Amino acid sequence: MPVNLTDPDPASLLPVKGVELGHAEARIKKPGRKDLLVMRLAPGSRVAGVFTQNRFCAAPVQVCRQHLASGQGIRALVVNTGNANAGTGEDGLMRARRTCEALAGLLGIADQQVLPFSTGVIMEPLPVERIIAGLPACLANLREDNWANAAQAIMTTDIVAKACSKRIHLEGQSITITGIAKGSGMIHPNMATMLGFIATDAAVSQPALESMIRYAVNRSFNCITVDGDTSTNDSLILIATGQAGNAELSEHGAGYAALRDAVTEVATTLAQAIVRDGEGATKFMTVRVEGGRDEAECRKVAYAVAHSPLVKTAFFASDPNLGRILAAVGYAGIEDLDVSLLKLYLDDVLVAENGGRAASYREEDGQRVMKRPEITVRVVLGRGHATATVWTCDFSYDYVRINADYRT
Amino acid sequence: MPVNLTDPDPASLLPVKGVELGHAEARIKKPGRKDLLVMRLAPGSRVAGVFTQNRFCAAPVQVCRQHLASGQGIRALVVNTGNANAGTGEDGLMRARRTCEALAGLLGIADQQVLPFSTGVIMEPLPVERIIAGLPACLANLREDNWANAAQAIMTTDIVAKACSKRIHLEGQSITITGIAKGSGMIHPNMATMLGFIATDAAVSQPALESMIRYAVNRSFNCITVDGDTSTNDSLILIATGQAGNAELSEHGAGYAALRDAVTEVATTLAQAIVRDGEGATKFMTVRVEGGRDEAECRKVAYAVAHSPLVKTAFFASDPNLGRILAAVGYAGIEDLDVSLLKLYLDDVLVAENGGRAASYREEDGQRVMKRPEITVRVVLGRGHATATVWTCDFSYDYVRINADYRT
Numbered sequence: 129m130p131v132n133l134t135d136p137d138p139a140s141l142l143p144v145k146g147v148e149l150g151h152a153e154a155r156i157k158k159p160g161r162k163d164l165l166v167m168r169l170a171p172g173s174r175v176a177g178v179f180t181q182n183r184f185c186a187a188p189v190q191v192c193r194q195h196l197a198s199g200q201g202i203r204a205l206v207v208n209t210g211n212a213n214a215g216t217g218e219d220g221l222m223r224a225r226r227t228c229e230a231l232a233g234l235l236g237i238a239d240q241q242v243l244p245f246s247t248g249v250i251m252e253p254l255p256v257e258r259i260i261a262g263l264p265a266c267l268a269n270l271r272e273d274n275w276a277n278a279a280q281a282i283m284t285t286d287i288v289a290k291a292c293s294k295r296i297h298l299e300g301q302s303i304t305i306t307g308i309a310k311g312s313g314m315i316h317p318n319m320a321t322m323l324g325f326i327a328t329d330a331a332v333s334q335p336a337l338e339s340m341i342r343y344a345v346n347r348s349f350n351c352i353t354v355d356g357d358t359s360t361n362d363s364l365i366l367i368a369t370g371q372a373g374n375a376e377l378s379e380h381g382a383g384y385a386a387l388r389d390a391v392t393e394v395a396t397t398l399a400q401a402i403v404r405d406g407e408g409a410t411k412f413m414t415v416r417v418e419g420g421r422d423e424a425e426c427r428k429v430a431y432a433v434a435h436s437p438l439v440k441t442a443f444f445a446s447d448p449n450l451g452r453i454l455a456a457v458g459y460a461g462i463e464d465l466d467v468s469l470l471k472l473y474l475d476d477v478l479v480a481e482n483g484g485r486a487a488s489y490r491e492e493d494g495q496r497v498m499k500r501p502e503i504t505v506r507v508v509l510g511r512g513h514a515t516a517t518v519w520t521c522d523f524s525y526d527y528v529r530i531n532a533d534y535r536t
Numbered sequence: 537m538p539v540n541l542t543d544p545d546p547a548s549l550l551p552v553k554g555v556e557l558g559h560a561e562a563r564i565k566k567p568g569r570k571d572l573l574v575m576r577l578a579p580g581s582r583v584a585g586v587f588t589q590n591r592f593c594a595a596p597v598q599v600c601r602q603h604l605a606s607g608q609g610i611r612a613l614v615v616n617t618g619n620a621n622a623g624t625g626e627d628g629l630m631r632a633r634r635t636c637e638a639l640a641g642l643l644g645i646a647d648q649q650v651l652p653f654s655t656g657v658i659m660e661p662l663p664v665e666r667i668i669a670g671l672p673a674c675l676a677n678l679r680e681d682n683w684a685n686a687a688q689a690i691m692t693t694d695i696v697a698k699a700c701s702k703r704i705h706l707e708g709q710s711i712t713i714t715g716i717a718k719g720s721g722m723i724h725p726n727m728a729t730m731l732g733f734i735a736t737d738a739a740v741s742q743p744a745l746e747s748m749i750r751y752a753v754n755r756s757f758n759c760i761t762v763d764g765d766t767s768t769n770d771s772l773i774l775i776a777t778g779q780a781g782n783a784e785l786s787e788h789g790a791g792y793a794a795l796r797d798a799v800t801e802v803a804t805t806l807a808q809a810i811v812r813d814g815e816g817a818t819k820f821m822t823v824r825v826e827g828g829r830d831e832a833e834c835r836k837v838a839y840a841v842a843h844s845p846l847v848k849t850a851f852f853a854s855d856p857n858l859g860r861i862l863a864a865v866g867y868a869g870i871e872d873l874d875v876s877l878l879k880l881y882l883d884d885v886l887v888a889e890n891g892g893r894a895a896s897y898r899e900e901d902g903q904r905v906m907k908r909p910e911i912t913v914r915v916v917l918g919r920g921h922a923t924a925t926v927w928t929c930d931f932s933y934d935y936v937r938i939n940a941d942y943r944t
Contacts, residue, residue, distance in 0.1 A: 181867065182863060182867045183868075183870065183871075184863055184891075185866070212859075214859065214862075215859045215862045215863075215891070216892045216893075217876070217890050217892030218890075220892065250863065251859040251892065251893045360859075360862075360866060441936055444936070451620075451623045451658025454592045454623045455592055455622075455768050457591070457592060459589065459590045459591070467591055468625070482625050483592075483625035483626070484624045484659065485623065485624075524936065525937070527849075527936070528932065528933050
């Protein structure tokens with residue numbers, strides 16, 4: 129069950145002027161579920177994207193990169209679930225392009241103005257005919273207040289839909305930010321993929337938008353891990369329609385930081401929702417590393433702890449088997465780590481210092497914290513002033529069940 | 537259940553002249569099990585060791601390094617299970633030294649001539665009085681033909697004992713090599729540790745012995761992974777007693793390569809036994825990467841595949857969900873990997889080429905291979921002539937059960 133996470137209230141999801149969303153049941157993998165989404169953007173919208181670093185990146189990721197680079201101005205996005213169109217070679221690229229071509233034809237725009245996204249099984253041919261057949265139904269229900277259906281339409285084995293909105297005021301203008309995401313594993317089984325789409329009606333220059341998405345992703349989606357796998361299809365898109373009436377924001381101008389922080393907040397909520405809905409998750413863990421020489425070494429340590437199957441199974445068992453955390457810190461790759469300076473806390477409980485168990489530590493204190501559904505593991509390295517935070521979940525029987533049984 | 541692995545036939549374990557082994561039930565963690573081992577070495581024996589890279593390395597590992605560096609000539613080893621003496625700070629070092637001191641006193645040798653080893657729970661004080669109380673019983677049954685009991689005495693949650701022998705002839709002399717190991721995870725739960733002890737009666741110079749252990753460990757224990765965690769206590773020791781009567785082997789002399797290869801073979805059998813007895817293992821997988829530019833990148837790819845929980849759960853399910861392997865290859869960190877040149881085989885079945893599924897691939901062929909208890913995943917990168925091999929096991933419900941329930 130997702131940890132402290134329920135489906136968003138549709139009334140809480142604010143329309144973003146200039147973004148219409150339409151969904152359909154295209155029977156891509158099976159009938160009776162929303163599995164196709166079209167987002168239509170007002171002319172003049174600016175779009176920035178960040179994509180998986182996986183060398184086996186999926187065909188739609190390759191096409192997205194090309195279309196974004198073409199500079200023609202993105203006007204539509206199309207997202208299918210049920211098939212990832214990854215590990216599909218030249219034929220996969222052709223099918224992704226045919227999807228764009230079909231939607232462009234219906235909307236009267238250029239093929240390069242469409243971005244395609246796919247999530248689902250890897251190494252199977254994309255059923256492009258069913259996607260094309262489903263597009264008219266998507267266009268028939270394009271609406272600005274359709275974010276809740278959109279969040280559902282991109283789910284694969286997610287248990288709950290992931291969406292949130294935020295409103296800020298910039299120099300008297302009301303600015304809306306709404307985002308949706310899917311994923312319940314950095315890579316979901318062969319249902320690969322984390323997908324995120326965040327839109328604002330603010331007017332933002334293209335360089336400022338690019339800078340903003342990198343800032344936000346480094347503090348949100350790049351700080352989560354469920355199983356350490358990296359999908360072939362991961363994509364995050366940031367859209368600015370420019371319909372709010374504000375003066376265009378530049379990277380160094382007034383208002384940029386406020387919007388950037390609000391976008392980061394939406395991205396963080398969505399990213400944490402993916403962890404809360406992590407495969408088999410029963411606990412939500414924040415791993416915070418402090419006192420490092422630089423952020424990179426703090427991240428190394430945080431990921432070593434967050435990736436360790438031994439640490440994650442101990443949290444599942446609510447067992448304060450905390451030597452496993454020390455072991456993970458020890459193999460994180462800091463060559464000159466002085467373990468006698470290190471302190472380890474579970475929430476407010478000091479567990480280890482001076483290279484061993486803290487004199488004040490009592491097993492029942494550890495036990496009390498381990499039973500909570502949300503726990504912060506805090507590692508203080510004692511070598512400097514840098515910090516890093518990673519969010520993860522525990523590792524349960526259900527993770528194995530979900531991933532062993534997925535295709536059966 | 538261990539994969540194609542049973543307890544060794546005691547008669548197959550050959551005594552090594554100059555190595556006597558004695559075990560005891562010292563009630564370190566619980567009564568009624570062998571949990572203490574002493575190995576006494578003939579004067580003039582040479583000893584080399586390789587130890588964990590974990591910065592949180594256990595007290596006995598630190599003491600081993602100091603005693604090996606003291607150059608006094610190692611004459612005895614003492615190994616306890618039930619407590620790892622790791623994450624125990626200064627007090628842990630003191631307890632490890634007291635163990636050495638007690639055994640040295642009984643044997644009439646210097647403290648620095650004893651190497652201590654511990655495996656078991658982390659962050660608990662070593663019950664040094666029970667260990668010291670158990671030493672006389674160990675000395676009372678010191679025998680050269682005691683390897684089978686020794687293999688049992690170092691087990692923690694291993695299901696089967698791990699030991700093997702090999703005999704070679706060097707210039708008319710018969711040379712014996714016998715080894716024992718324990719571990720069923722690179723790190724076992726909080727029962728941390730892989731321990732390996734290999735002895736030969738050959739005469740080998742110290743530099744040749746150091747070179748031999750590095751060669752052997754890089755091709756055996758450094759090629760296995762169960763869960764990607766690295767223990768605080770991992771240790772491998774190579775002993776050469778010099779009792780066989782051969783002329784001392786130097787690194788570049790005749791006979792060195794033959795002995796090195798035989799030692800490597802024993803180390804490989806022991807290392808693979810650890811994987812076969814991996815926590816919850818139902819399948820033994822060989823991941824072979826070929827056609828890389830150098831061995832380092834081949835190892836990166838092999839470990840990415842072997843560490844992926846998604847790949848490992850698919851093997852547990854006997855599900856040829858092979859896109860997961862491609863995804864792992866893709867995120868292994870080779871920046872300029874051309875996926876269109878890559879070929880993926882499961883045993884003899886070509887699964888993927890040209891960036892996608894091979895035209896000749898049939899699901900039933902994949903299914904047939906996936907049902908086998910031993911499977912080779914072969915990844916051909918198509919960029920060069922280097923290779924690397926890693927051994928691992930699948931990832932089952934039982935892994936989670938064992939690691940979640942360990943302390944309860």
